[in-house]
Amino acid sequence: MATASLPIRQEPRISAGLPRVGEFMRWSVDHKIIGVQYMVVALSFFFIGGILAMLMRWELLTPDVDFFGDGAVYNSAMTMHGTIMIFLWVIPMIGAMGNYVVPLQIGARDMAFPWLNAFAFWIIPPAGILMLLGWLVGPAEAGWTSYPPLSLLGHDGQLLWAVSLHLLGISSILGAINFIVTILNMRPEGMPLFRMPLLCWAVLATALIIVLATPFLAGALTLLILDMVAGTSFFIAAQGGDVLLWQNVFWFYSHPAVYIMVLPSMGIISEVLSVHSRKPVFGYRMIALSSMSIALVGFTVWAHHMFTSLTPELRIPFMITSMIIAVPTGIKIFSWLATIWGGKIHFTSAMNFALGFLSLFLIGGLTGVIVGSVPVDIHLHDTYFVVSHFHFTLYGGGVMGLFAGVYHWWPKITGRMLNEGLGRWHFWLTFIGFLWTFLPQQIAGMMGMPRRVATYDPSLLIYNQLSSLGAFVLGASALFFFYNLGWSLARGRVAGGNPWRALTLEWATTSPPPPLNFYEDPVPYPNPYGYGSDAAREYLDEQQRRFPAALEAPTDEGSTSASLATQPAGTSAGSSAGTSAGQQQ
Amino acid sequence: MNQPLRRLLLSPRTLFVLLLSGIGVVGGGYLAGEMTPLLFPAQASAEARQVDDLFRFLMIIAGAIWFLVQGLIVFAIIAYRRRPGDDADGPSWHGNRLLEFVWTFIPSVIVFVLVVFSYQVWVDITTPKADENQVLGYDVVPVFAEGQQFAWRFTYSVTLPDSGREIKVVSPSLHTFVGQNVHLTMETADVIHSFWVPAFRIKQDLLPGYTTDVRFTPTLATEVVWENGEPVHHGYPIVCAELCGSGHGSMRSQVIVHATESDFVESFLQPEIDFIINPPTDPVLIGQKLLADNVYGCASCHTLETPHFSWDGNQAPVLNGIGTRASLRIAGYSAKDYLLESLGNSPAFLVPGDWPAVMTVFQAEDSTLATYMPLGDQQAIAAYLCTVTADPDAEPACEIELSAPTSLDAPEAASEAS
Structure with a gap:
């Protein structure tokens, strides 16, 4: 193992300072500003989508349509909840994480195409607003899957929905091209692909999926729009069209989109579990390769969304591919388990969410195998069991991972720590509220409750009331999160360059980093997860001397480095007081 | 693996704990599987029995994996929590070929078994059966289901044995009887619907431009309550499972499973035929x-x-x-x-x-x-x-x-x- 690679005896540097608020409101080609812009937009839509979910659960407290007054209104809420959460929360949030962290992790000054990066972002706000404007002209009501012919019978809002999704798809593709080029070409010397942080692997796999799959969404949407406005009949059976055409092409994008939403979170989890348990990632190569194989196999499973509509003979092949994908997913879960095994687990909020990811995604994966089996899925397809299953993967997996990422990198982004006490509240309310919401839904689905209904059989009342109560807890948990973000900006402790003592390059600079990220050409530590070696400790000690949280601490050099070496800062609100960073509270 | 670790793994205490955990994992999986009947509505068709058996098997496997992995997670976060004052890093383990092979190979085997079992059940429940749609005295009576926003309609094509006249018996609910091998063909009048009978564990979409079909054999009669001398059937719900518009949630009907074939003819088919003839x-x-x-x-x-x-x-x-x-x-x-x-x-x-x-x-x-x-x-x-x-x-x-x-x-x- 090579020794510390940072040039020795550089002057200590404190935060470069956050850009002014105005910087975030206008066109900027700085990947860090764009990353924050993505995050702010994504969080805003997370809030809107969450409100819609609360309203839907309020409606479902009773078996009859009462709160919304009409099934159509419920359908519009349900459609917008799904579309917003997928296309305007999770995917832009991945843009946020990827944009902010990836160039830093590979020691780049910016993304490969900064202007394109800004352009990809600035498509999103107008597209989102266009989607919301649907409510003024009669909203989309056909679900986020918008199967024709139902979607062709909808209001004008359905057209806005399609155009908006088209724009979001363009944004996705442009962003993904940028990630691929950046990751493949802009790594520094000393960072071959298999020494790259796992988040970069995950983002690379995700970007490849986006570039290959999203054009199919664009194609399907184009046909749908033509059917709506140009008198074509691609999906109109009476005029020679085929409704299954939409389902095939739509899911050819939308199943890989599931991996688009969850792979980056898997990358985040790999980072967080290793750093916060102070142990190298176990089976680095297998985790990296399993991301790639998930990306690849993910393209062959789309029709398992069509087990009740697809020609029966074709169902079995898609069952086989769908089940196979459980294997690389299992490899990841066991590798993560081995990563924390024998470590020194710091129960930071980031770590709590990463561990929560493991527990919840495990259930998402196991229920996925269950619905992957054709005969069982025949019963469970389009029921609340499926609703529960995909929330376990996309919320319990994807969103828990994104929360872990926010708690992990927020200090880098803002230069300030989040409140660990509020973070714990956020975690436990999310974790308990999540299980409380989605476990009863599984039973409701098995007992006979179809999805996308505003009214249901009164015998299913108890499961729905339980689920709704859980959902309100889950909704409340998000308030702790938003409050925590505000609290941190106003009163958060100064983070310093590397509060978690992590080895990847984004921590080898101030928090937040200066424009163009680094003060001199960054030299990566040979192993991004080489914890547990003396060389790593020396490297981190030197880094902490160079990018401290404050300048006041050093009295004599020996004691400073000793105290920094023994105190990974910010392990919790309480234990962090001893670090030099802690005095900034 | 280093020497002390090897010795620890082979100590009697460790072996005992491993054995106990193994029993816990397998027992947990078995219990999860045994919950199956509690999680489903009445098991009222031959298909339901097979699907439930498959589900039970999946639950045993999934339950055991859950107990194993979740147990390891809980164990890890208790055993490997950072003790106060301990700021060292963990050991520098980077991987283990054998372990990685094991957790690639075993899941692959499990997946293979699940695929084979699922395939067998699938073939069983979809293979056309003998004597489909047979009704005593009327030979074959094909049943046709039609979905439209937001209603179901079932049409029986009856050929009268004496005159050869063909008549259509139309009903808003589906009537059948215990043991009838039903083959239902389906079409939609407008958008996509999905015919789902939770008690039968069967579901099939109705697609514009396609005629789709579904097969099932009821095994359990529905409840009949007599009110004012009139039979009132409490059938198994028919549910539309594919979003079909504003009234999707209320697009329901019921399957009435008569206890016997003659019961089906006497209390449903014959009166309907008589009404049409006269x-x-x-x-x-x-x-x-x-x-x-x-x-x-x-x-x-x-x-x-x-x-x-x-x-x-x-x-x-x-x-x-x-x-x-x-x-x-x-x-x-x-x-x-x-x-x-x-x-x-x-x-x-x-x-x-x-x-x-x-x-x-x-x-x-x-x-x-x-x-x-x-x-x-x-x-x-x-x-x-x-x-x-x-x-x-x-x-x-x-x-x-x-x-x-x-x-x-x-x-x-x-x-x-x-």
Whole structure:
């Protein structure tokens, strides 16, 4: 193992300072500003989508349509909840994480195409607003899957929905091209692909999926729009069209989109579990390769969304591919388990969410195998069991991972720590509220409750009331999160360059980093997860001397480095007081 | 693996703990599998039994994996939590080929087993069976299901054994009997629907432009309660599982499984056939029958509460007392004119209020279109609605004579209308 690679005896540097608020409101080609812009937009839509979910659960407290007054209104809420959460929360949030962290992790000054990066972002706000404007002209009501012919019978809002999704798809593709080029070409010397942080692997796999799959969404949407406005009949059976055409092409994008939403979170989890348990990632190569194989196999499973509509003979092949994908997913879960095994687990909020990811995604994966089996899925397809299953993967997996990422990198982004006490509240309310919401839904689905209904059989009342109560807890948990973000900006402790003592390059600079990220050409530590070696400790000690949280601490050099070496800062609100960073509270 | 670790792994205490955990994992999985009957509605078909067995097997595997992995997670976060004051890093383990092989290989084997088992069940439940749709005394009686926003309709094609005449028996609920091998063909009149009977564990989409089908064999009769000498069936719910519009959640019906074949014939099929062979001449009775069969899907949108009906649709105007109100709606229109015009040319009058559904514009000219409603049917339904007065004991608000054949007179027309 090579020794510390940072040039020795550089002057200590404190935060470069956050850009002014105005910087975030206008066109900027700085990947860090764009990353924050993505995050702010994504969080805003997370809030809107969450409100819609609360309203839907309020409606479902009773078996009859009462709160919304009409099934159509419920359908519009349900459609917008799904579309917003997928296309305007999770995917832009991945843009946020990827944009902010990836160039830093590979020691780049910016993304490969900064202007394109800004352009990809600035498509999103107008597209989102266009989607919301649907409510003024009669909203989309056909679900986020918008199967024709139902979607062709909808209001004008359905057209806005399609155009908006088209724009979001363009944004996705442009962003993904940028990630691929950046990751493949802009790594520094000393960072071959298999020494790259796992988040970069995950983002690379995700970007490849986006570039290959999203054009199919664009194609399907184009046909749908033509059917709506140009008198074509691609999906109109009476005029020679085929409704299954939409389902095939739509899911050819939308199943890989599931991996688009969850792979980056898997990358985040790999980072967080290793750093916060102070142990190298176990089976680095297998985790990296399993991301790639998930990306690849993910393209062959789309029709398992069509087990009740697809020609029966074709169902079995898609069952086989769908089940196979459980294997690389299992490899990841066991590798993560081995990563924390024998470590020194710091129960930071980031770590709590990463561990929560493991527990919840495990259930998402196991229920996925269950619905992957054709005969069982025949019963469970389009029921609340499926609703529960995909929330376990996309919320319990994807969103828990994104929360872990926010708690992990927020200090880098803002230069300030989040409140660990509020973070714990956020975690436990999310974790308990999540299980409380989605476990009863599984039973409701098995007992006979179809999805996308505003009214249901009164015998299913108890499961729905339980689920709704859980959902309100889950909704409340998000308030702790938003409050925590505000609290941190106003009163958060100064983070310093590397509060978690992590080895990847984004921590080898101030928090937040200066424009163009680094003060001199960054030299990566040979192993991004080489914890547990003396060389790593020396490297981190030197880094902490160079990018401290404050300048006041050093009295004599020996004691400073000793105290920094023994105190990974910010392990919790309480234990962090001893670090030099802690005095900034 | 280093020496101390190896010694630890082989110590009697460790082996005991491993054994105990193994029993816990397997036992947990078994318990999870045994929960199966609690999680499903009644098991009422041959297919349900096979699907439930497969599900139980999946639950045992998934449950065991869950206990194993979740147990390891809990163990790890307790055993490997950072102790206060401990700021060292963990050991520098980077991987282990053997372990990684094991957790790639074993899941692959499990997946293989699940695929094989699932495939066997799939073949079993979809293979055409002998004697499909056989009914005592009538040979084969094919059943056809049609979905439309937001109603189900089932048509039995009966060939009368003596005369060879073909008649269509239409019913809003599906009737069958224990042990009948049902083969249901299905089409949709508008958007995609999905035919789901949770008690049978079967589901199949109805796709525009396609005729799809589904097979099942009921094994458990539905409950019959006698009220005022009339049998009231509590059938298994039929649920629409594919979003089909504003009334998707209320697009329900039921499967009535008669205990025996003769019961099915005597209490369902024969009376329906008799009604068609010797139709009543009273237009009110014909209208009532058309509405009861839900031939035109009225029940899913309208509310109608009479001694014969209890519709609770909330998509379209309430029909209670319509006979009384009909003459008051539009100046110059009698109740009779108003009702006839509403059926034959529904956009003519729009009832105030924000009703989500727009009524199908029926026409009596082209019997090949889905919107076909013979003039006789329009008159018969209007005649029945004349009797739906605000005061149940009042005289009918109007009387309408039939001037054209109804679909009950001409079964061919009825089949084309559906």
